[in-house]
Amino acid sequence: MYGNQNYGGYGGYAxxxxxxxxxxxxxxxxxxxxxxxxxxxxxxxxxEELQGALINGQGKNFSESACKLMIGMFDRDKTGTIDxxxxxxxxxxxxxxxxxxxxxxxxxSGHIEESELAQALQQMGFKFSPEFxxxxxxxxxxxxxxxISVDQFIVLCVQIQRFTEAFRVRDKELKGVITIAFEDFxxxxxxxxx
Amino acid sequence: MYGNQNYGGYGGYAxxxxxxxxxxxxxxxxxxxxxxxxxxxxxxxxxEELQGALINGQGKNFSESACKLMIGMFDRDKTGTIDxxxxxxxxxxxxxxxxxxxxxxxxxSGHIEESELAQALQQMGFKFSPEFxxxxxxxxxxxxxxxISVDQFIVLCVQIQRFTEAFRVRDKELKGVITIAFEDFxxxxxxxxx
Numbered sequence: 001m002y003g004n005q006n007y008g009g010y011g012g013y014a015x016x017x018x019x020x021x022x023x024x025x026x027x028x029x030x031x032x033x034x035x036x037x038x039x040x041x042x043x044x045x046x047x048e049e050l051q052g053a054l055i056n057g058q059g060k061n062f063s064e065s066a067c068k069l070m071i072g073m074f075d076r077d078k079t080g081t082i083d084x085x086x087x088x089x090x091x092x093x094x095x096x097x098x099x100x101x102x103x104x105x106x107x108x109s110g111h112i113e114e115s116e117l118a119q120a121l122q123q124m125g126f127k128f129s130p131e132f133x134x135x136x137x138x139x140x141x142x143x144x145x146x147x148i149s150v151d152q153f154i155v156l157c158v159q160i161q162r163f164t165e166a167f168r169v170r171d172k173e174l175k176g177v178i179t180i181a182f183e184d185f186x187x188x189x190x191x192x193x194x
Numbered sequence: 195m196y197g198n199q200n201y202g203g204y205g206g207y208a209x210x211x212x213x214x215x216x217x218x219x220x221x222x223x224x225x226x227x228x229x230x231x232x233x234x235x236x237x238x239x240x241x242e243e244l245q246g247a248l249i250n251g252q253g254k255n256f257s258e259s260a261c262k263l264m265i266g267m268f269d270r271d272k273t274g275t276i277d278x279x280x281x282x283x284x285x286x287x288x289x290x291x292x293x294x295x296x297x298x299x300x301x302x303s304g305h306i307e308e309s310e311l312a313q314a315l316q317q318m319g320f321k322f323s324p325e326f327x328x329x330x331x332x333x334x335x336x337x338x339x340x341x342i343s344v345d346q347f348i349v350l351c352v353q354i355q356r357f358t359e360a361f362r363v364r365d366k367e368l369k370g371v372i373t374i375a376f377e378d379f380x381x382x383x384x385x386x387x388x
Contacts, residue, residue, distance in 0.1 A: 046337065064258035068336065080337030132381065139384060142262065143240065143274030163383045167376055179373045182361055187326065189357045190333060193387030 030088045037087075044081035047071045054094075056149040057110020066151035069158055070094070097157075101150045111147040113137075120153075126160065162192035224282045231281075238275035241265045248288075250343040251304020260345035263352055264288070291351075295344045305341035307331075314347075320354065356386035 026034075037053040038045050047067040054062035070093070074086040082090060102108070104116040112120065118133045128136075138145040140152040148156065166188045170178040180188075220228075231247040232239050241261040248256035264287070268280040276284060296302070298310040306314065312327045322330075332339040334346040342350065360382045364372040374382075 072336070075336075078332070078339070128377075132377070135381070136384070138272070142266070142269075145272075159384060159387065160380065163380050164376075167379055171376075177373060177375045178379070179371060181371045182358075182365075183322075183326070185361055185372070186354065186357050187329070189383055189386065190330070190353060192383065193353065 026084050026088050030091050031084060033091065034084045034087050042081075044079070044083055045071070045087060046081045054151070056151050057105070058149050060149070062151040063155065066155050069155055073158075094154075097154050098150060101153050109147075111149050112153065113147045117148065117153075121157075121160070124157070126164075159192065163188075166192055220278050220282050224285050225278060227285065228278045228281050236275075238273070238277055239265070239281060240275045248345070250345045251299070252343050254343070256345040257349065260349050263349055267352075288348075291348050292344060295347050303341075305343050306347065307341045311342065311347075315351075315354070318351070320358075353386065357382075360386055 033053075034045070037049050039049050039052065047064070047070075050071060051061050051064065051067040054067065056062055070090055071080065071082055073093070074082050074090045076086065100120070101112065104112050104120045106116070114130075114133055114137060117137060118128070118130070121128060121133070134145070136156060137148060140148040140156060167178060170180060227247075228239070231243050233243050233246065241258070241264075244265060245255050245258065245261040248261065250256055264284055265274065265276055267287070268276050268284045270280065294314070295306065298306045298314045300310070308324075308327055308331060311331060312322070312324070315322060315327070328339070330350060331342060334342040334350060361372060364374060
């Protein structure tokens with residue numbers, strides 16, 4: 001389900017980069033889900049409509065960041081919305097992430113904790129120190145610094161992947177070190193963050 | 195109100211780095227505001243309570259990112275919440291940003307557009323290309339790529355400041371270029387993003 005490459009000491013990928021797949025027929029299930037989510041019947045879904053439809057394992061709606069991130073990944077014409085074909089791809093993508101997440105959430109609590117996150121990231125090819133894992137959790141779980149929910153997990157993994165990819169492109173000799181100018185740094189930083 | 199330094203080609207700062215000021219007496223106005231925002235009467239405000247109390251010029255609540263960012267800046271003990279003293283500092287901070295924003299929102303529309311954003315950033319010491327300004331607006335205004343609201347403006351400016359500061363610390367000789375290893379890059383990226 002996810003690659004396990006390890007290039008030059010930094011990591012690989014999680015669920016396949018679905019954007020780029022050609023449109024296929026939309027299944028009736030997906031069409032029905034789309035119609036429910038598309039509250040204003042515009043034929044397009046924006047991040048707010050998506051947020052209204054996605055609940056994490058803790059009974060809360062997916063975060064704004066997660067919804068904007070996911071819409072942005074499938075919104076090819078950059079209108080801030082997706083149509084039913086793009087939605088079908090997003091649907092598959094979310095289900096892939098749910099499967100990854102459930103695989104690590106062994107007690108089906110709806111969240112994963114430090115050791116489970118470390119394991120998940122290691123499977124994706126990242127070897128981070130325990131301090132870095134703690135830091136990642138504290139960034140997601142602002143109040144208790146203990147656990148992350150599925151939407152936070154998606155945001156975290158996609159962010160790590162994007163920054164890794166941006167780094168890798170610049171690290172042509174796989175040295176694990178890059179030289180980067182200010183504007184390039186800033187544009188990578190803002191482009192990859194959610 | 196904001197500095198206008200320009201070090202080695204990259205920018206300065208916006209509203210003063212309020213965190214770090216000693217607690218002072220809390221004004222009755224602020225106390226009253228705090229009591230209204232603190233819905234669960236816990237004596238502490240989290241980002242969700244703050245979001246419920248802040249409306250931007252377009253009649254929408256401040257974004258999740260903006261509220262998390264601002265709580266995070268004044269939450270010294272990293273509990274994800276702030277008390278009334280920290281809230282007073284946040285209150286001042288938000289008002290400073292509102293004043294900066296209003297200064298550029300000349301028609302009082304509640305949002306600023308491309309040329310106004312360029313001007314605001316230039317006053318803060320940043321000289322960005324028109325393409326970069328367009329990119330910044332498109333990142334904030336996902337659907338129309340035209341304008342940004344006050345909460346988006348705060349997020350954008352704080353992000354730019356943080357990344358600039360992280361860059362500057364590593365650019366000891368003020369060359370406008372840094373050499374950075376993967377883990378450091380990733381931790382800066384995740385730490386400074388919202």
